[in-house]
Amino acid sequence: MAQKSDPNSKLIAENRRARFDYFIESDLEAGIVLTGSEVKSLRQGGANIGESYASVEGGELWLINGYIAPYLQAKTWGHEERRRRKLLVSKKELSRLWNATAREGMTIVPIAMYFNDRGVVKLKIGVAKGKKLSDKRETEAKRDWGREKARLLKQGA
Numbered sequence: 001m002a003q004k005s006d007p008n009s010k011l012i013a014e015n016r017r018a019r020f021d022y023f024i025e026s027d028l029e030a031g032i033v034l035t036g037s038e039v040k041s042l043r044q045g046g047a048n049i050g051e052s053y054a055s056v057e058g059g060e061l062w063l064i065n066g067y068i069a070p071y072l073q074a075k076t077w078g079h080e081e082r083r084r085r086k087l088l089v090s091k092k093e094l095s096r097l098w099n100a101t102a103r104e105g106m107t108i109v110p111i112a113m114y115f116n117d118r119g120v121v122k123l124k125i126g127v128a129k130g131k132k133l134s135d136k137r138e139t140e141a142k143r144d145w146g147r148e149k150a151r152l153l154k155q156g157a
Contacts, residue, residue: 012121013047013113020136022109022128025100030123031088032063032113037074042121044071047113054087054108054125056098061087063110063123087123100127 018024034042041047046069055062063085070078089097100106112124131139 009117010115011112012042012045012115013049015049015052015110015112017050018109018111018126018128020131020139022107022126022130023135024109024111024126024128025106027111027124027126028089028093030061030125032121032123033086033088034068034121035077035079037071037077037079038068039121040074041069041071041079042113042115044069049110049113049123052110054097054110056094056101056108059094061089061094061097061108063087066110066113087125097127105129 048067049063052066053064055064065082066085067082068079070081097108101108106127106129109126109128110123111126114122114124116122
């Protein structure tokens with residue numbers, strides 16, 4: 001029997017470039033502090049996290065340069081499109097993220113923004129290490145070979 005997909009869970013934005021530019025070591029789910037007009041805009045699907053990153057500053061985790069489109073019906077009480085948004089994680093996870101960025105030279109990259117099954121906005125973030133150009137070429141070569149192999153198997157069958 002096919003499982004029903006939850007009407008509340010929905011992918012809002014995905015950073016597809018993150019896996020190409022970084023080695024994702026680990027990932028975790030974080031909550032995000034939003035205003036009402038931001039949530040309504042996200043329900044319409046207006047977001048971009050492709051150029052954003054997360055940073056630990058002052059004992060708090062922040063999403064920097066994340067874009068949420070303006071909600072046109074909220075004229076007076078709208079929101080700033082690229083404001084810094086606070087991310088909600090536990091103290092243990094926050095200290096682990098701070099150690100990874102400050103001591104090990106890692107980067108915190110947003111991977112996906114979505115509504116979970118309860119209809120709450122969540123951000124999947126990953127602790128990542130940047131790839132060099134040769135690593136990117138190697139990843140691309142593996143992907144191309146996988147496509148070529150699938151094409152050859154399809155022709156042979």
